[in-house]
Amino acid sequence: MISLNGIEKTVKNGHSVIHALKGITLDIEQGEVFGILGRKGAGKSALIRCINLLDPPSRGAVIIDSCDLTTLSTEALREARRSIGMIFQHFNLLASRTVFENVALPLELSGSPKSIFSATVQSLLALTGLTDKREAYPHQLNSEQKQRVAIARALVNRPKVLLCEEATAALDPSAKQAILQLLKEINEQFNLTILMMTHELDVIKPICDRVAVLHQGEIIEQGTVLELFTRPKTVVAKELIRTTALLDLPATLRHRLQPYPTEHSNPILRISFASFTAEESVIAEVIQHFQVSVNIIQAHLDTIRTESIGIMIAEMVGNSEEVKKAIQFLDNQDLHIEVLGYAPRSA
């Protein structure tokens, strides 16, 4: 549905030239919810603005529904943008217009008469749960309602693609969940392709099918959310994931952690399982088969879209030969194991 081909973006800043995007190539399928995860300044804003050419790329092709937007005339581009909805972190609603008039704006701009678009607007207000707010002005709404209005406005032209720029970053946690839920429903109901730009893993986890990690203008990693979550390949991805509390080691342990084993240290393992029940039986098996014991430091069940995964951080105690064999055994199971470091044995 969306194909980005070697997108480059350079920005002149006084005398220096900033290379904001360095050859981004991505393919996003029809009906997919695709997340782009990156820190502030990674190039997310530049990238999303390249997709609808609000700020055109310096080089590369943006192909949406087999049409290369970079080759279009101004007029054709304006037409093409009508099939690309966009929502923003700060909603960008018109303060002088009511909810109804805000949602109606795109239809008004494309010149359809009010008698025709009234019903369309009404149905979108119903979809986004705003029917009773149609005559309200934006300042009378809370943040969640404002984003709902923005979503209704973005959908009013029946777009093929919805671009979300940090759409939940200005919302409190419960509003964030509600908006993500709404986006998920819209994705399923209309088979709408959604592209989410965010710095928060919490936004990716519940709704994205696939995710790409953007760092300093480059895609450094991409795959399913489950892959990213259980086996991040790059340091940056690991860092981003660590921000969700469960992967962070308790401070007391983190300070004692050493990168290499010594005579008197035990390995600290991070084990990710496809489900939590599997986890328990595998651990039991290890203890039975090998001369080791396992101290569970923390364990956590997480949900990624509809799948649940278990993540456990544990210390393995035993003589080094047995520990090595046990880790080997675990590695051969249907799970992902990573040695985070070695903690010196407490005397």
Next chain:
Amino acid sequence: MLHDLLNALEETLFMVFSAGLITWITGLPLGTVLSVTGEGKFLENALVHRVLRLLINTTRSVPYMVLMIAVIPFTRFVVGVNEGSVAAVVPLTLAAIPHFAQFSEKALNRVPAGLIEAAKAVGASSFQIIYKILIPEALSNIIKGLTVTLVHLIGYSSIAGAIGAGGLGGLIIEKGHLDFHLDYVLATVVTLIALVHIIQSCGDYIANGNMRQNNT
């Protein structure tokens, strides 16, 4: 006296509101062009922006009294006469346009850039961005600018009265200054004060009606 006063008031109102109307019609587009051609704006154009800025600053830097006399040939060319309230409208308008254009520009510049981006993202043309987004969003501040401009115009029209434009300014020169009728002076001053208050209150009322929606 009342008859004189009403006549003068009528002339003043004629001068102020015709100049105000022409100023609104020309100053708003001028302010809009200034705003959208500014640096980093969606129709950025340094040449147009600089030329307009220069023009406006030049006109603004000429004191009204000087401007009024300097443009007499132009006034005669436009309206055929160089005396009376009709003739006064020309310099009044010339003085008010740059003022109001600058007010409008500032008001338009305060519209968040995100709104323009959102409009572009749904396929708005530049013209649509201006009249569907920028002007409605900035309207209450533009109206405040117009109010200030009208109050300025009352002041200018009184100066114009000194060189034969009539109006309340003319009345006070003729009856107050030359003939020394204190009652005329008082009546004129009270009328002017009332006029300014009425314009200011109406302006505020209309602008705040818009503001109520704009307080986000």
